[in-house]
Amino acid sequence: xxxxVESGGGLVQAGGxxxxxxxxxxxxxxxxxxxxxxxxxxKEREFVATISRGGGITNYADSVKGRFTISRDNAKNTVYLxxxxxxxxDTAVYYCASGATASSSRQRAYEYWGQGTQVTxxx
Numbered sequence: 187x188x189x190x191v192e193s194g195g196g197l198v199q200a201g202g203x204x205x206x207x208x209x210x211x212x213x214x215x216x217x218x219x220x221x222x223x224x225x226x227x228x229k230e231r232e233f234v235a236t237i238s239r240g241g242g243i244t245n246y247a248d249s250v251k252g253r254f255t256i257s258r259d260n261a262k263n264t265v266y267l268x269x270x271x272x273x274x275x276d277t278a279v280y281y282c283a284s285g286a287t288a289s290s291s292r293q294r295a296y297e298y299w300g301q302g303t304q305v306t307x308x309x
Contacts, residue, residue: 188212188298190282195303198272206267208282208300216260219286221296222267224278233291243289272307279304
């Protein structure tokens with residue numbers, strides 16, 4: 187069993203930055219690909235970014251490419267999402283996901299989910 191706890195969300199002005207963290211329990215953290223998803227009000231949850239088990243391969247949604255960076259520290263059982271040049275359309279609850287054996291943009295690939303952290307970007 188893996189438990190995920192996100193932190194780092196908040197209110198920021200457009201053009202600003204935030205760094206989200208996701209701390210995972212359990213000894214198998216480095217054995218799983220990790221990802222971030224988000225869900226805006228009234229919309230379905232969508233893929234944001236994913237990172238491979240060793241951290242060498244990353245993939246991003248087109249909407250965040252060039253602005254967001256996903257990284258992980260396997261020694262700390264933590265995955266990060268650095269978000270720069272934030273836009274009002276980035277406003278959403280951001281979820282950390284784990285449990286995939288390989289990086290994927292599909293929600294079904296991930297077995298474990300955090301509770302989410304709210305990110306609000308004001309214009």
